[in-house]
Amino acid sequence: MAALIPLTTAQPAADWRAALRDLVTSPEALCALLELSPDALGWSAAAMQQFPLRVPRGFVARMRAGDPRDPLLLQVLAGAQEMQQVAGFTADPNGETGRANPHPGIIHKYRGRVLLIVTGSCAIHCRYCFRRHFPYADNQNGRNDWPEALAYIAADDSISEVILSGGDPLMASDQQLTELVQQVAGIPHVQRLRVHTRLPVVIPERVTDDLLRxxxxxxxQSTLVVHTNHAHEIDTGVAAAFRKVRGADITLLNQTVLLAGINDSVDAQVALSERLFAAGALPYYLHLLDRVSGAAHFDVPADQARSLHREMAARLPGYLLPRLVQEIAGAPSKVAVDG
Structure with a gap:
């Protein structure tokens, strides 16, 4: 059994909006905080121009100073590898444009559920993000756009679940989310609300009482799906935020992306599952990398992923073993990667 890494404590921001105003957006600032040399890390100005650096200081505080291979740092490091053109890696790996994007701000791929883009903004730019090339400019979905998007949902009584996504939907204010969710709840055939977010992990102060209401x-029925890739991401502030979510009677699940050099070992995955459960989140999905342009260096081959998952199954109880899945454009659901 892998020993759990002790929880660390980052200095909390006074307010989640203050944390957003004070993001790290330059490699020089990030490296100064981590006592590292930008030249030694191989930063790419071209990669940063394509997809800017953006990371909260509280998340940086969980990185190991002086370690250029820190697993949290590698998730935000804009390297020259991103500029390589690799066969099979595309701007839209999951088929979210075209027919799957029938209305601005709506992605409708699977029967029974629809994804509503609340905002294109995120608090952190993860370099493997499958929507790093998504046409957010064509999918604006502010308050003035809600009536048409909600009318689309209301017109299809097969839709029982609405998923708030982005970007990160929790970048919207509590008041905006209150208004939007109330309107979703007013559609009779919608039974479930799901929110996909990374904010409770990277800025745990975002979990306010008003947000939970x-x-x-x-x-x-409400479900919050957070995105955590490594046990080091969960400090005492994140654990407290997770407990608040659970205390509000919201189902709390976690999705992880399998990333080469970051969490592609059985020890890393076992530690993550155990840390998640200790903090109140149930491991849900372990995703193969979505094959988005610029992220090929994170790819873990399917055979290696299957072997890793089998090792995890031998060390974890079933309820702590996330499902190993991949997303295939045009498939009617997530696809299990069977071992």
Missing amino acids: ALTPPRL
Whole structure:
């Protein structure tokens, strides 16, 4: 059994909006905080121009100073590898444009559920992000756009679940989310609300009482799906945020992306599952990398992923073993990567 890494404590921001105003956006600033040389890390100005550096200081505080291979640092490091053109890696790996994007701000790929893009903004730019090339400019979905997007959902009574996504939907204010969720709850055939977010992990102060009230309208069952890739991401502040979510009677699940050089070992995955459960989140999916342009250096081959998953199964109880899946454009659901 892998020993759990002790929880660290980052200095909390006074307010989540203050943390957003004070993001690290330059490699020089990030490296100064980590006592590292930008030249030694191989930063790429071209990669940063294509997809800018953006990371909260509280997340940086969980990185190991002086370690150029820190698993959290590698998730935000804009390197020259991103500029390589690799066969099979595309701008839209999951088929989210075209027919799957029938209305601005709506992605509708799977029967029974629809994804509503709340904002294109994120608090952190993860270099493997499958929507790093998504046409957010064509999918604006502000307050003035909600009526048409909600009318699309209301017109299809097969839709029982609405998924708030982005970007990160929790970049919207508590008031905006309250108004939007109330309108979603007013559609009779919608039974469930799901929110996909990284904010409770990278800025745990985002989990406010007003947010939890916004996400728990009386009529809908609510699920929060957070995105955590490594046990080091979960410090005492994140664990406290997770407990608040659970205390609001919201189902809390986690999705992880399998990333080469970051979490592609059985020890890393076992530690993550155990840390997640200790903090109140259930490991849900372990994703193969979405094959998005600029992220090929993170790819873990399917055979290696299957072998890793089998090792995890031998060391974890079933309820702590996430499903190993991949997304295939045009498939009617996530596809299990069977071992």
